[in-house]
Amino acid sequence: NAGVTQTPKFRILKIGQSMTLQCAQDMNHNYMYWYRQDPGMGLKLIYYSVGAGITDKGEVPNGYNVSRSTTEDFPLRLELAAPSQTSVYFCASSRDRGRDTEAFFGQGTRLTVV
């Protein structure tokens, strides 16, 4: 079982460059999420989606965009990279909206903006 797959695993960007972090899940989950993890901090929610065609902002959405054209894929777009976006990014999915539902995480993308 692949679960949640993120690419790339590592990336170095220059200030002002753009990139897309890819996320795919093969569990047919409707709910998908993007979190960022800064050193010494917990994970913060960037964006989430409750199904294809539906996305919404999380706690820290500025500087990012997302789309959800299929159930499987939930890419995260950085348009103008800034040093403040240096972080580890995790994509996650869950089966439903229940408050006791387990979230499944990808391995993460470590992004450095220089």
Added chain:
Amino acid sequence: GNSVTQMEGPVTLSEEAFLTINCTYTATGYPSLFWYVQYPGEGLQLLLKATKADDKGSNKGFEATYRKETTSFHLEKGSVQVSDSAVYFCALSDIGTASKLTFGTGTRLQVTL
């Protein structure tokens, strides 16, 4: 709003020592509580959970009890192993939040021989 507070790490223990990682929470509703673990180089994975007061979640020798009166969900293990070395995150998910998780800052555990 919702928040989770964990004890700061790193926590360094010898193998077979007793482990406690403290976690307290603030929530506007009646949340479910989780412990996620992140092994080196990997994503987070669910360790255990509890969905109502006095529930005890358990897995792989780890336990945590949902204490509503003290708003706590402390993680314990009676005898840690080197393979338990990881970062442990306490988290909550509240009603009406589309399963969005609020995380603590994480506690790094290092177990030595």
